[in-house]
Amino acid sequence: MKDTAVSRESLLAMMQAYKTTSLLRTGVSMGVFDCLAEGPVDADTAAGRLGADPRGTRILLNALAAIGLVEEDGGRFGLPAGADRLLVSKSPGYLGDMVHVMASDWEWDALKRLDEAVRRGGTVMDVHAETPGYEYWEDFAAYAVAVARPTAEVAADALASWAAGRERLDVLDVACGHGMYGLTLAQRNPQAQVWALDWPNVLPLTEQHAERMGVADRLHRLPGDMFEVPLGGPYDVVMVTNVLHHFSEEKAGELLARLAPAVRPDGKIVLVGFTLGDAPPAEDPAPHLFSILMLTWTFEGEVHSVPAYDRMLTAAGFTRGRRFDVPGLAFRVLVADRTS
Numbered sequence: 001m002k003d004t005a006v007s008r009e010s011l012l013a014m015m016q017a018y019k020t021t022s023l024l025r026t027g028v029s030m031g032v033f034d035c036l037a038e039g040p041v042d043a044d045t046a047a048g049r050l051g052a053d054p055r056g057t058r059i060l061l062n063a064l065a066a067i068g069l070v071e072e073d074g075g076r077f078g079l080p081a082g083a084d085r086l087l088v089s090k091s092p093g094y095l096g097d098m099v100h101v102m103a104s105d106w107e108w109d110a111l112k113r114l115d116e117a118v119r120r121g122g123t124v125m126d127v128h129a130e131t132p133g134y135e136y137w138e139d140f141a142a143y144a145v146a147v148a149r150p151t152a153e154v155a156a157d158a159l160a161s162w163a164a165g166r167e168r169l170d171v172l173d174v175a176c177g178h179g180m181y182g183l184t185l186a187q188r189n190p191q192a193q194v195w196a197l198d199w200p201n202v203l204p205l206t207e208q209h210a211e212r213m214g215v216a217d218r219l220h221r222l223p224g225d226m227f228e229v230p231l232g233g234p235y236d237v238v239m240v241t242n243v244l245h246h247f248s249e250e251k252a253g254e255l256l257a258r259l260a261p262a263v264r265p266d267g268k269i270v271l272v273g274f275t276l277g278d279a280p281p282a283e284d285p286a287p288h289l290f291s292i293l294m295l296t297w298t299f300e301g302e303v304h305s306v307p308a309y310d311r312m313l314t315a316a317g318f319t320r321g322r323r324f325d326v327p328g329l330a331f332r333v334l335v336a337d338r339t340s
């Protein structure tokens, strides 16, 4: 049986977990893993390549070795299995960019004020996830692709046979960020046209991804507030991914009700997000840890349950969602049809 007792060791590890985060973030941002990608080197050589101080580099490399992100052997430092695939920027499985999101000052500064957010029951930040044009969303759009792409593939798979039979596939990607959800549909379906809705400061990033994915000629911009901007349409697919948890169930439901008339009668809505299940928090930690970020960073946001999503969907005029899991990630994809 798993030992769940709180121990001195577990508490001391928790108190210092931020050091691990800082080491990973520094290793990525200074290019340490790229510098070691060609093979092991000593600290002085690494310092020369990084343009950093030899003493600072030696201390950093030994600390990275202490947490297993680098291997040390006789004073030479190299990459262990996994780091070569996940932390070297040229690798197709590169995950390092996510430090600019998950280990960013934006998130850390918000979490420093968790106690105040708990007392108030929502954000105390002057600038936060609901601030129009928040700069964090530019970093998110630039760097969160590695996690979004596999989830977008699951969503595209879920729609594949239905989409293939359609002459048109007009897609509205609401709060699109990087745009991976709509852009993946465009890559898979040559008839697809994608309308990308987000704040004006984010859409240039979406356009860059569209260029890279070869679908920029089928991307259209809808800059503005998703609660106010004219939606155009109607659309065959409306995608609302990883944004409803910014709001209470009531406000998220209002957004879905606003979007519903923009969906063609035989169209579909696709939701993506963490979902809260019935398992105790210790058995399914991801949604609870994510809700902590929402508490510090939004007025009323938190992770919703699948029944809550179904309530919002049916109240807005959709069927309940068909649920698809994403291998290795805690996201769920929900696909629903219009009923009215």
Ligand SMILES: C[S@@+](CC[C@H](N)C(=O)[O-])C[C@H]1O[C@@H](n2cnc3c(N)ncnc32)[C@H](O)[C@@H]1O
Residues within 6 Å of the ligand: 129, 130, 137, 140, 141, 144, 148, 174, 175, 176, 177, 178, 179, 197, 198, 199, 202, 224, 225, 226, 227, 240, 241, 242, 243, 272
């Ligand atoms: C967590 S990101 C989700 C991005 C993408 N849909 C995904 O699934 O990864 C939230 C996005 O919502 C956008 N956003 C937040 N509030 C918005 C609003 N009121 N109107 C338009 N976009 C908004 C942000 O700019 C950001 O790009």
